[in-house]
Amino acid sequence: MNDNAMPSTQSPVSDFAGLMARLKSSIPAHCILSKTEDTRPYECDGLSLYRTLPPVVVLPENEEQIIAVLQGCKAFNVPIVARGAGTGLSGGAMPHAQGILLGVAKLNRIKSIDLQSATAVVQPGVRNLAISEAAAAYGLYYAPDPSSQIACSIGGNVAENSGGVHCLKYGLTIHNVIRARVVTIDGAVVELGSDAPDSPGLDLLAVFIGSEGMLGIVTEVTVRLIPKPARARVIMASFASVETAGQAVTDVIAAGIIPAGLEMMDKRAVHMVEPFVKAGYDLDAAAILLCESDGTGEEVDDEITRMEAVFRKAGATRLQVSRSEQERLIFWAGRKNAFPAAGRVSPDYYCMDGTIPRRHLSRVLSAIEQMEDEYGLRCANVFHAGDGNLHPLIMFDSNLPAEVERAEKFGAAILELCVQVGGTVTGEHGVGIEKINQMCVQFTREELDAFAAVKTAFDPYGLLNPEKVIPTLARCAEYGKMHVHEGDIRFPELPRF
Amino acid sequence: MNDNAMPSTQSPVSDFAGLMARLKSSIPAHCILSKTEDTRPYECDGLSLYRTLPPVVVLPENEEQIIAVLQGCKAFNVPIVARGAGTGLSGGAMPHAQGILLGVAKLNRIKSIDLQSATAVVQPGVRNLAISEAAAAYGLYYAPDPSSQIACSIGGNVAENSGGVHCLKYGLTIHNVIRARVVTIDGAVVELGSDAPDSPGLDLLAVFIGSEGMLGIVTEVTVRLIPKPARARVIMASFASVETAGQAVTDVIAAGIIPAGLEMMDKRAVHMVEPFVKAGYDLDAAAILLCESDGTGEEVDDEITRMEAVFRKAGATRLQVSRSEQERLIFWAGRKNAFPAAGRVSPDYYCMDGTIPRRHLSRVLSAIEQMEDEYGLRCANVFHAGDGNLHPLIMFDSNLPAEVERAEKFGAAILELCVQVGGTVTGEHGVGIEKINQMCVQFTREELDAFAAVKTAFDPYGLLNPEKVIPTLARCAEYGKMHVHEGDIRFPELPRF
Structure with a gap:
């Protein structure tokens, strides 16, 4: 990964056909899907507003095959998007139109449960709830409980730093995962974190958790288990x-x-x-x-x-x-x-995910009520109140293009309001493709530069989940938004290009 | 910071005189120390085995001056080492012989305490205990309590991710700091983290906390306060x-x-x-x-x-x-x-800091007992037992060079034993200069590469606390140690150069 100090000498041209020829020699045929009827189910995640049909879906059965896919994608300059169970709500697993969709669903084995250290070692495709089910025999469970826990995978939880109703007391994924085994875009295997309370060196586990598929592919996770409360x-x-x-x-x-x-x-x-x-x-x-x-x-x-x-x-x-x-x-x-229930009273709903300081709760709710009139759409509000994490549910009809557009604008306005009062554009659902414009509102150019630099440190070729999470400065300029910082309006400097 | 994708076009030659001329125009004279009697107190931190007299100590009074120092160091290619209170135990604040020592002691103001969010905004030179003293009037306190808490600064705590006796329940610095304002080597100010439970984008706050002065200089910290238990x-x-x-x-x-x-x-x-x-x-x-x-x-x-x-x-x-x-x-x-007490029974003592899985406690203690004979030195053991964090105290006499050498070797042997049983070379004191060789034992080449890449993302010029924490591959080759991984011995590949 030291290559990041040098400009890439690779051709910027992708060779998809070359990649497929290579993959066919290293991945079993039944793990590669390319017919439209097979790839269609992968065209979106839980944010179904955004869809892209992936040209090829690869479902590896082991770490060696994941290494082969990553090395191949690097060699042939092909983008790669990872997917757990596809329950994410911000489009983080939305495929790339010229890339490989890499699903980890087949790596679904709980490798061990260790009672003495109260930990489990699991593969990324294991369902969140399956860990607690397996640990129940020992009176233990895995604490983070996203609403999708019956279906979502621990690999996806790591990518999104998932929380849940109980995260106020028991923390997010970052507080309950102590080690991740990760394959880099170069095909190298690195272990991040450890059993110790503080791993030596830089805390790359923390930066990996919640990195939404931009830094590498997780192949094994050690999670903390805790005793089930009586x-x-x-x-x-x-x-x-x-x-x-x-x-x-x-x-x-x-x-x-x-x-x-x-x-x-x-x-x-x-x-x-x-x-x-x-x-x-x-x-x-x-x-x-x-x-x-x-x-x-x-x-x-x-x-x-x-x-x-x-x-x-x-x-x-x-x-x-x-x-x-x-x-x-x-x-x-x-x-x-x-x-x-929202699905019962409205043809479609759009679940937002912002955070605010709790003291601004009533101010923000009043503003959302005014926006209901402005955008002509209803909005119900549920919150992780202890965390200040808002989930406004905007109700609309996806058969009416004008309503879709108003719902998107309504959502963006809510998120920007969250930033204005000192909050953030995402609490627990991630940025993905959904909130990428709002990142221009949340962060300064220097802060986005810092994200981009760390992304480049892991993925100098820009192949892992490209065009997600971190907006380019050109995108921010096009979006035309000012950076708003804890209630102050700062006018942005001119972008660099 | 996007420059990291390109090789530096700067001259690799430092111009210390040029830097000093520039600094004298932007920093008040009383903030610059260069006489030996003034700089001597800064020649080491709490790890007094290692000493380097800094040519110049700068003690800025505000963020603007810190920006000026960093921009100057970048322009004239001069290394920079940050220092809080100098109580660190791994030599993280040991000066560079050709660099600036930047002390943050004068930025010692508690800027605000907010009761509703139970947080305090403090400057980096504020003493750990001073936060709890100021919060006591409201029944609140700052939880992490390193032994040095009466003297150590929150800036140093952030650099080392400090813990303490109560960190099993209340966590390390990373769990109690929610936001840091940081100046990069380019002189840019970035805010990492937020009041929200999970900040959008990559978790750069987590990678910054515990980064031992390698990524930037912290100028302001928001800490979480908690109610004092009855x-x-x-x-x-x-x-x-x-x-x-x-x-x-x-x-x-x-x-x-x-x-x-x-x-x-x-x-x-x-x-x-x-x-x-x-x-x-x-x-x-x-x-x-x-x-x-x-x-x-x-x-x-x-x-x-x-x-x-x-x-x-x-x-x-x-x-x-x-x-x-x-x-x-x-x-x-x-x-x-x-x-x-160790100081009372021995002229000098060397406090080690490794972690081990608790199940190997007796095996490791027996091995340390055998090492006492092998190295001819006594060792007393105190532990943060709940965390598996060992603090062996090796007793020696620093007036006897042979004993100093044996103490260092004894310490290295203990740390390498920790790695062998699946532990780590540092629990809470950091790597600094002290454990840099043991990093070669703890991590694979690929893992050290990942650290180096992230370091380069923040500091492409390698000016922030150079030659600490992350060993070069040449250093590992010279140290001649094999990477040991959770009890398995792996023979290292040949280094790249």
Whole structure:
């Protein structure tokens, strides 16, 4: 990888036919898909607004074949896009029209579970939930729980640094993966991270996790497993305004409590969900909070009592605590089914993913309400409130091109508002292709340069998931957006070219 | 920073005189030290075995001056070494004989404390403990607590990713710093990280934290503050063998308990410390554990009861629980004074810092005992047991050159043993100059290449803290060490040059 200090001497011309001839000699025929009916299922990920039919899909069965694909792509200058289960929500796995789509689904083996260190070594195609299922026999589980956990792969989780409802207490993928085995674009195998709390040298594991397929292909992951809590209970609290609900979130954290989950839904989201799941949500509330405690029985009862006191003091108009595991699951059912519920009341919906400082919650919600009129579309709001991570659901009809365009503009406006109040354009879904323009708003030219330099350090040829995540300066200039920084407007300097 | 894709067109010749002429026009005279009596105090950090007198020390008073220094060093091709409080233990702040030593001590202002987000914005020269002192009025504190916390700076903590006794529960610097403002070698200011749980784009904050001054100079840091626990109690447990003590550590974590601190001392360490601090340590024990719980009163009492049960079952020969804050501090006094105690029984001591998987604890301790004979030096062992982080203290006399050499070899042998059993050459003190040869043992050529590529992405001219942390392949070849990987011996390929 030292080559990055020198300009590439390779021809910029891709030789796709040459690559295919080479791959046919090193990859079994049944691992290479090229007929349209076979490649069609790979044309998009969970962000189905954006589609590109890949010319070839390769589904390797082992690390040697992944090395062969990468070495081949480098030799013939062909782009490569990696894909886990394809459940991503920002188009990170959207194929390249002149590239290879590399799916890791066949590397789906849990290689070992070590009880003494409470870790598991898994291949990238293993489903998130399958790890917890395998660890359940030992009373352990893998904590990050994205909504897609029944289907999404740990390889995709590493690419996106996935979180979930419980990440406030248990962290994101970065906090639960301690080692990754990675193949670089040169075909070299490197191990990032270690079993130690702090690995020597630069923390390349952290930069790899969440790098959205731009730095290399992961072939093996060591994850941390944690003991399954003996008990969990959830409080459902109603508030008469979004402000008071937001203040209650701040208060509970200020009280030294880190809830296992802390979610908010606004009135529109509650009204959308309740007829669907009949969870007993309070239709009169301006916002409801779901706040969970887990641990030993005594710990949970103690924490729930303290949480109740905080919410009561913050002005909760109704408080219910789950009295059984069944009731806990019913309380959560509404939140967990918000997306399907949106699908029930609208032909299509567009799930946004921005973060904001919690103190700006009501300001941002009011602004989104105004935007509903401006763009002529409805928007329901669910949040990882504890993290300040917003998931506005914009409802539209994809059969109406004008609505699609308005939905995209509405989404972009929400993300730019997030940056304006000191937040970010993505909380946990990644940038991919979806938010690449908003990266011009989030970051300065120097910051984008720093991303590009590290990308180039790993991939000097620019073949790994090109044209994603890091916008070129030309793209930013074309998008014409100013960099907005924590509420200040800074006018951009002229781009370099 | 995009220049890294091109070879530098700069002259490789340093022009120190030219740099000084430039600096004198942009930096006040009282901020530039060049007389030997002024620069002498900067010739080493806490690793006083290695010393280099810096030709010039610059102590800027603000970010503009730091930018001026970096732009000047780049223009005149002069190396630059950053320094916080100089308490580091691996020589990371050891000056360069032909370079500028840049001290950030004068940037020592706590700029703001925000209660709603529980964060503080501080300059890099602020002392670690000063943050907690300022936050105490609000019931908050900054969690990472390196032994040097009374003196060490947050800038140095960021450079070394410092931990401390409580990092098992509260994490390292990386887990408690959410944003850093950094000046690059080009003089550009970039902001890494954000208030959001996951910042968009590559996680450059994580790669910067622990990068030991190789990537840029930090000028401002946002740290997370957490509520001060209402109560803390510590168990002191004796064990008849290191094996049973090690098993007790595994058992307590397997029980789902994350102690606030979990430390082990071997018999030699206990016998070294007890006459000095008189903490009532058990002189008959082969090893003692100190295991702390913190939180609300009820939580702590419940957790202490569960910890006691685990230790009893694991075969503890004596158990004492602190009954007052005063007694808790006495129990800790022995551990916290292990280093001064070593200084009392030996003219000099060399504190090592490796990590190992906990299951190899007794194997490694036996090997260290054998090495004591081999190298003719005594070694006492204190550990962050919960993290598997070893701190062997090798005792020697620096007036005897032969002992110095044996101490260095003894230390290297311990670190290489750590790698052999699947551990690492540094847990929390960094690589600096001290462990640079052991990096050849820890990592493959491809892994060192990856480090070098990212270093080059930030610093294509190689001016920031050169010749530290990442060994050149020539150095590894000269050191003649094989890469050892999780117990397997791999013979290295021939170096590239």
